[in-house]
Amino acid sequence: xxxxSARTLTSQQKTTSRRPAGTLYRGREGMWSWVLHxxxxxxxxxxxxxxxxxxxxxxxxxxxYNAVISSYQTPIMGxxxxxxxxxxxFHAFNGIxxxxxxxxxxxxxxxxxxxxxxxxxxxxxxxAPRHLxxxxxx
Amino acid sequence: xxxxxxxxxxxxxxxxxxRGTNWEKWGWIYMRASxxxxxxxxxxxxxxxxxxxxxxxxxxxGFVAGKLASPFWQWWDVAMLWLALIHGGNGxxxxxxxxxxxxxxxxxxxxAILAAVxxxxxxGTLVVFTFDPCPAGSPADLLxxxxxxx
Numbered sequence: 579x580x581x582x583s584a585r586t587l588t589s590q591q592k593t594t595s596r597r598p599a600g601t602l603y604r605g606r607e608g609m610w611s612w613v614l615h616x617x618x619x620x621x622x623x624x625x626x627x628x629x630x631x632x633x634x635x636x637x638x639x640x641x642x643y644n645a646v647i648s649s650y651q652t653p654i655m656g657x658x659x660x661x662x663x664x665x666x667x668f669h670a671f672n673g674i675x676x677x678x679x680x681x682x683x684x685x686x687x688x689x690x691x692x693x694x695x696x697x698x699x700x701x702x703x704x705x706a707p708r709h710l711x712x713x714x715x716x
Numbered sequence: 717x718x719x720x721x722x723x724x725x726x727x728x729x730x731x732x733x734x735r736g737t738n739w740e741k742w743g744w745i746y747m748r749a750s751x752x753x754x755x756x757x758x759x760x761x762x763x764x765x766x767x768x769x770x771x772x773x774x775x776x777x778g779f780v781a782g783k784l785a786s787p788f789w790q791w792w793d794v795a796m797l798w799l800a801l802i803h804g805g806n807g808x809x810x811x812x813x814x815x816x817x818x819x820x821x822x823x824x825x826x827x828a829i830l831a832a833v834x835x836x837x838x839x840g841t842l843v844v845f846t847f848d849p850c851p852a853g854s855p856a857d858l859l860x861x862x863x864x865x866x
Contacts, residue, residue: 626801
């Protein structure tokens, strides 16, 4: 009997250490979605700063705008644009997940993380081939 | 000397004596509300600029000027500019609050974020509304097709 209760205790401890209680953000899906949301958010913010400045060149002259934009229409930048869209799409879908957790229920937050990944894969399968065809078919 | 400790699991309550608008709450609401609108605006922006026709290859002054000549795209872009910069600036503020441990560095980072957001909102809004799609003296092949021949 004491043996059995000891075993129950260890298995309980294991469960506890594997699944921290009381927070969505420590460990596993909840944590990794949060980490990815931050990283993609910061990346998009810095892109946005540059993107507003380059678009502002339309106010300078057609030549100035075209010179900068043509440097974006290269294979390396094309891959960067694919990564940027990947970051935006993840941030968008995980943002909806966060809103659903806040206003609906946290019960399905793990399932919703995999739904986000699934929708992200589907969206990127629609976007990436189309974009890379435009980039690499000069 | 009696010390009282809060219960570790007590729900969040605003410190008593704090009055006025709860800006953190409105910031929290703003992130969610602007986020939903931004999904529509940015997905539309990406679809029209990168998916339709020749995608990124077709982007030039003529393409952008053709879009910005219409009030629809002017307001679309201005809405995106304001919503996205404030959303991003507030997100960066949250990250600085989390990771910058000293008061002075926090202030410098948040000041820099605020300055960048304000400058770019003003610049972007001015560009969209003072923009001339057919600038005089520019070669016609760089301009959108609706520009009158000089």
